Amino acid sequence: MISFKDYIPKYLLHSQNISVAVLNVSGEYTFVNDAFKKRFDFWNGEFVGTHLADTLHPDDREHCMKMINACIENPDQIFQIKIKNVYKSEGKYFWIKWEASVIEDDDKNPLGIMCVGYDVSSEHFAKEQLKSSEMMLKAMMDSTNDGNVLVDTNYKVLNFNKVAQESITQFFGKEVNYGDDFRHYVLQDDYAEFQQYFQKALQGEMTKTERKIQFGDFVSWIEVTYYPVYDADNSLFGVAFNYVDIDARKKAEIQIMNQNEKLTQIAWQQSHKVRGALSTIMGLIHLIKEEKDIETKMKYIKLLEDASVSLDKVIHLIMDVIHDR
Incomplete structure (x- = not known):
């Protein structure tokens, strides 16, 4: 008698790192490998004969059932989903990316739905940590009275703080967005000097200058610093601008x-x-x-x-x- 196991590679059936589960069209387990049991150790009962929804986090049940139904309706396609499970010993969550597809015999008859899972917890937590760090950095940038803008080597805006956003809106009547060409936010009288210092920053040189900003009846002094910005591999990828309001000091001078x-x-x-x-x-x-x-x-x-x-x-x-x- 032909079994669905005959259509699953042995390295998956016996893998200690890749989780494998097979479901029938009703969503009940018919097979799970050892790696699956290890990752789902919070479940104390038998998997075979248990419905998929009973072993999932409540937030993931609807999404998983939609994926199973999509597999049945589209047997030639593979569907992906990322769900979280809880560590039995620590009570913390880990994340698994699942790929689901229909197992068919040689006559295209469905034998079950195979779900292959890969632990992507480190990737997920790294993204969460990066997101948290970005939020903290933005909060710090927004708490200062300085204006800060980061652009890439092609003048595309990568980041900016609240002060810079408000200044650009005040002078140009529109909001700055990620990906904008920063040259559109440079006053015409300052453009030549901006290009001069920008090119110096691209050569790795930090420069500082004082500028008198005059826009209609508005007159103010700022101090602008151009910084070359490097990535973790010490490759220059952009230029940061920091400008400080020195109007009171300059007028006193x-x-x-x-x-x-x-x-x-x-x-x-x-x-x-x-x-x-x-x-x-x-x-x-x-x-x-x-x-x-x-x-x-x-x-x-x-x-x-x-x-x-x-x-x-x-x-x-x-x-x-x-x-x-």
Whole structure:
């Protein structure tokens, strides 16, 4: 008598790593190998004669039954599904990817449904861990006041934080999306400099620059840093931009520079014009004291008056500079 086992490779029937189960068209087990029993050790009863749904997690029953029905309706196809099972000893879940197909004899008569399972727990947990790490990283990026954007070597956006997203929406009136060409989010006046620093980053060089951003009536200062970004194999795969709002600091620096310039003007006024006027006045006073001729003294007094007026004008100029600080 022909058995379904005659159509299953022996290495699968006796495998210690690959789970194999055979079901009838009603969904009841007719065979399970040792690897299957090991992975389903939480089930205390006999598998043969037990319905598939009784051995599954409640969240997986509907999906598995749909797969079995799909196999019956499409005997020439293979269907896949990933389900979770619980470790009996630890109470934790592990994940198995199943492939199901109909076993047929030489006359195309169905002998059962073979399900072959592969443990993909490490792959699943790695993806979950990566997802968790990405969420934590994004949360950290969103909690900072800095803007951060990561693009690949072809300018395609790979990642961005909340500050960067809000800035782009403010300046360009649209939201940035993964895969966008970042060059569309560079102001025209900054494009040449952006290309210069981007190319330096592609050569492995980190650069930092201060930029005055002017968009309509909006004016602000930012500090932008371009970083080359490498993968685990130390291969460069993109460029990261970090920009910090330095508007308050920059405007304070500009104010100090303007004040210093005015102080320099005051110092020059004092060292040249004031001293010149004072020297003239002191000289005329000496002449007046020494001069006996009244008419000549009056001429000196007139010159003294002119020098005083000149000094007064210089003092007013200095006061104007001081009050304009």
